[in-house]
Amino acid sequence: MRWQIPLLIVFIGGVFMAVQYFVPLEFSERIYEYCVDWIIIVGVFAMGLGLWSLFRVSVSKIQTKAPAWKYNFLTLAGLFSMILLGLFSGIEEGKAFMKLFWYIYTPIQASMFALLAFYVASAAYRAFRARTLVATILLLTAVVIMLRLIPLGSVSGLNQNVASWILTVPNMAAKRAIAMGIGLGGIATALKVVLGIERSYMGKD
Amino acid sequence: MKNKFVIRNKVLPIFLLLFSFFLFGLHTSSAQEMGIPVAAPISSAEVPAPPMNVAAKDAPNDNGHAIIVKWKLSADDGAGNKNVLSYEIWRSDNPDTGFVLRGLVPAGTSQYLDRGARDKEDKNYFPSHKNFYYIIRARSDGSYSESTVSAPAYAYGQWIHTGKLSILFTTALFTFFVVLFINWAKKGKKLYVRPIAGIDAIDEAIGRATEMGRPILYILGLGSAGELGTIASLTILNRVAKKTAEYQTPLLVPVADPVVLTVAQEAVKAGYYEAGRPDAYKEDSVWYITSMQFAYVSAVNGLMLRERTATNIYMGVFYAESLLLAETGNVAGSIQISGTDQVAQIPFFVAATDYTLIGEELYAASAYLGKEPLLLGAIKAQDWGKILIMISLILGVLAASFHLDFIVNLFRIKL
Amino acid sequence: MGFYEKLMTMDRRVVYLAMALAVAVPLFIPFQVPIHTTPEVKSVYNFIENLKEGDRLLIAIDYDPNAMAELHPMALTICRQCFAKGIKLFFVTLSQNAPGMAEQLVSRLSKEFNKKNGVDYVYLGYKPYPGLVILSMGQNFRISFPMDYYGTPVDSMPIMQGIRNYDDMKAVIAFEAGWVADAWIQDANGRYKLPVALGLTGVMTADYYPYIQSKQIFGLMGGLKGAAEYETLAKAKDRIASRGMKVQTITHIVVILFIIVGNIGFFMSKRKQP
């Protein structure tokens, strides 16, 4: 009950869905759509666990007066106001629910994203040192690509050609090789799960 | 943004639905309504020559609700009077009457996929196993001509998608390798695995955290629990948890997906079990923050700066947040080890973390860390997979150079 | 710690400050940075420069508002150059979400240059199925566009007198954010031999270079950079793209300078301690 049946479910589900991909028949299509809904539905119910986890950790930080515990009131306030507004006042554009989304979440999201402009610079400064041959290759390529945007008179034309060669030849080769490696590793991992060899996600009794 | 797996599966049906609306619109509205003037009275145009040899047959590799129609271009399409603008595809279940417009294609096109919906309630329902007849109309500016009625054809579904045979064959072959080498490993064959820098670093980093008495932060990324990178990361998390349980180092695992929350809790719990310290496992060491990418990152960044984590491990599916996390970890002075299957993010991890597992190394690490023979067998299978890829690649490039296209086409996927 | 060690271990906040200034200062203080122009952009500029007053050009505004930031500056500059030279413009749009945006662009330009609709230019508006529209225009513009965007019959317009199809156009300049670019190349150029030049979003640009070599298009402007180049060539007054490019250029210089400084520190301090 505790092990065999779940592992059997994984196996049957995995084999069935993998085979389904090659069968274009209508019933195969319908089963695929139905099964994808399973994933969505399990995810919806799991969200309850997620919210509970967030709530409990925030509350316990307040109770134990962990560092910066006072701020957890803000988390709880944000969480509950969104849920209550969403359930009882609707989520149409112009409602308070969407206002909070547009004027709190969106600017924070955009600003976090924009921080990357600073971090790209600091990471480049710190990491791009010609310590080894490999590091030098990394550094020089990055610089050549960045120089595209800098006017250097007649050098620019040459640099443009070098940059586009880098992008279409070695860069392309690297991307493809990495993709193939990831593909093999990923399929092997999926097979291990389907065959029940890899089961750490199910825990131990 | 994130949760690619679920989103893809949510968006795809919606997209298909919208697309079928679009097709439906294409089929039922008359050409005029669609804004394509059918016969604007501009000049007394000559009647174009009709399309010839209209042939309809079941569309291959589908669910049985489509027929493919082919014809020979009108003599005035691109030649002759050069006045053909478009072709209209008309269909009926009776060769003599009742033809309706099904589609419209620009001049120069000599086939049309007449696809309909599979549900009876749908207005654009296309019945299987029912005979249909087709007529093709060649339109010029102000006039048209019609082909003769085609022979009947009916649509039916196929049991196997022939365009995907290359996928089927390679998947079966690779599965065979994996099973074969895992059985080999079961029998106790010794397998060599080369050292991978990032993996050895994990042990050191756990030791360092223990010495410093500071926690270890483990980030599983933004992938859903159904993504392969997340699964690989869960195995690594399990091993890391075992080590931290042995050393009694605190482990922090904030996650960004509720399903990942549950499986990560299980993986950590199992690690503590294996280390013989199930009592030391605290459920709140794995907790959910939020599923929204940048909100999650802002919280994790705050956590790093406040808890001054000694070691940060990033394994799994990462998007733009990779550099945000890694740079903040740097500011906090943490040792950082990363690995992702997202090709676009590897450069940032390489630049900003101390050790990076590149692509496949992430999967190798998940097998290698436990040194379990069963899992190692898969690494051997992966290497054989690479050998096959390399042989195919060399053959393919040579074949392409000598125009032996049939060899190259063996690897082509026709969807 | 010596000077070179310091170069290696500058506080990250110095880097942040430099980046912040590099972005903020050009937003407030106007100055110019030289921009290197590429032949594929120059050829568009030269083509238009060599047109005579009264020549006719087809302008396709086929991007939707998402791509405005990248393609609007380009479209504005080119249309201004054309209007200033007295070239007659025929605007069409083949993207569903574009008609309103294109209308704003057209009316803004016509006011700026005091040009008259139906005389100096015509905005034909939008029709669905780009492939079909492009083909039909090769036969006669009236098949797809019997009326203009505002509902005026085109035959009542002076500008449309004697105009039938692509044969009456010098070229099409198509601003594209998607596959309609291919339709212009294959149908307008392939079937009707109309010269095509493209203005594309940055990510698309690399994919279309081969068409220059095969002479299927005579010019190509890619993203903000292409627009900035064009503004430089046209000596435009309002240089939106150049402003953005200026920030990009400066920030890229800043990043590269930091890399150089870090490496100088690294090598010099290594030399000091053998």
Next chain:
Amino acid sequence: MGTGEIIWNGLALFMTLCIFSILYRDNPFYRIAEHLVVGVSAGYFAIILYYTSFIPKVWVPVVHEHKFYYLVPTLLGVLMWARFSRKWSWVSRYPIAAYMGIGMGVAIPVTMQTLILVPLHATMQPMGFTSMALFNNLLVAGGVLCALVYFFFSKEHTGAFGGVAKVGIWTLMVGFGAGFGLTVMGRVSLLIERFTFIRDYLQNVLGL
């Protein structure tokens, strides 16, 4: 801008500045934004999930359309909540098993297709020494081969094999450098957008 808009946009501006303040160091303003956005976004996500997934996938099929076969996944979903109980927590393995099985099964052929066969087929281009294009095709194929050798795990990287693997890692590094260099422009654009937002707000509201 109306008063409402001034206030709402003022809030957005405040949030923006709070986040940027992290560049200096961790501080109360950053913590305000951080903790607030966690709550708001988690609530937002839960509500959106409710309206876009629970209603159309559970409520409508079962209650309105009487598709009772949707009770199976619904039951599985409810079993997830067994985790609230220590004793019954193992029951949640059933939904997780279904989730994993379906997820892995879908992933296997798709991964084979998109990550292996598509790039493999794309690399099979004619090669030669007579033109730059043909020669580049050869280089791409060679680069892929060398990089794949780098990923070999069950053989030591020594001798000629190690040499090839070294060329492989160089190829990878060129790819990484290019990826890094290409990204700077997009990130700077995002920062320009934020700065423009700040500037416009100041100009509109304060008349600066």
